[in-house]
Amino acid sequence: MNQKKLIKTAKLISLILRHKPETVGLTLDSKGRTKIDDLIKAMNDYGIPINRELLLQIVETDDKTRFIIDGEYIYAAQGHSIKVEVELEKKEPPDILYHGTATRNMDSIFKAGIQHRNRNYVHLSSNIETATKVGSRHGEIIILIVDSKRMHEDGHKFYISKNNVWLVDQVPKEYITVQYS
Numbered sequence: 656m657n658q659k660k661l662i663k664t665a666k667l668i669s670l671i672l673r674h675k676p677e678t679v680g681l682t683l684d685s686k687g688r689t690k691i692d693d694l695i696k697a698m699n700d701y702g703i704p705i706n707r708e709l710l711l712q713i714v715e716t717d718d719k720t721r722f723i724i725d726g727e728y729i730y731a732a733q734g735h736s737i738k739v740e741v742e743l744e745k746k747e748p749p750d751i752l753y754h755g756t757a758t759r760n761m762d763s764i765f766k767a768g769i770q771h772r773n774r775n776y777v778h779l780s781s782n783i784e785t786a787t788k789v790g791s792r793h794g795e796i797i798i799l800i801v802d803s804k805r806m807h808e809d810g811h812k813f814y815i816s817k818n819n820v821w822l823v824d825q826v827p828k829e830y831i832t833v834q835y836s
C-alpha cells in the first residue's frame with residue numbers, strides 16, 4: 656500500500672477508535688478498546704481492505720502514535736470525543752506547555768480560556784513544534800503559552816497520555832499568553 660493510502664487508512668482508524676466506531680458497525684468497550692480481529696473484520700465488511708499485517712504497519716509507523724495495541728486489543732491513546740475511560744497518568748506538568756490553534760478562535764479563548772469542546776480534554780504540547788503541527792490543521796495558526804506550573808499549583812489536574820500528549824479539563828484565560836514570532 657502506498658504512503659497516501661496508509662495515511663488515509665490511519666485517519667479512518669482514528670475516526671473509528673476516537674469518534675465514530677459505528678461508522679463500521681463497531682462498539683468499543685468502556686476503555687475505548689476493540690479486539691484487533693473485530694476491527695479488521697468490521698473494516699473489511701464495510702469495503703475497507705485491511706489485514707493484521709497492514710494494521711500493525713499503520714500502528715508502528717504512525718508519526719502521531721495515536722494507537723496502542725495491548726494483547727488482542729487496539730485503542731486510541733487519546734483525543735476521543737466519545738466517553739471512554741482511557742488510562743491516563745496524573746502527572747505534574749512542565750512549567751510551560753503550548754497549544755496551537757487557529758487565529759479565528761482567539762476571541763472565544765480570550766473570553767473563556769481553552770475549552771475541550773467536543774473532546775474529553777484540552778490537548779497541550781511540551782514543545783512549540785508539535786503545537787505548530789497540530790494548530791496548522793485548523794487554519795491560520797497562533798501558538799498559546801500555558802503557565803502549567805501555576806495552573807498545577809492552583810489545583811488543576813494534568814494527565815499525560817501514553818503517546819505523551821498533555822491533557823487537562825480546561826485552561827482558564829488567566830494562564831494563557833500568546834507566542835509572537
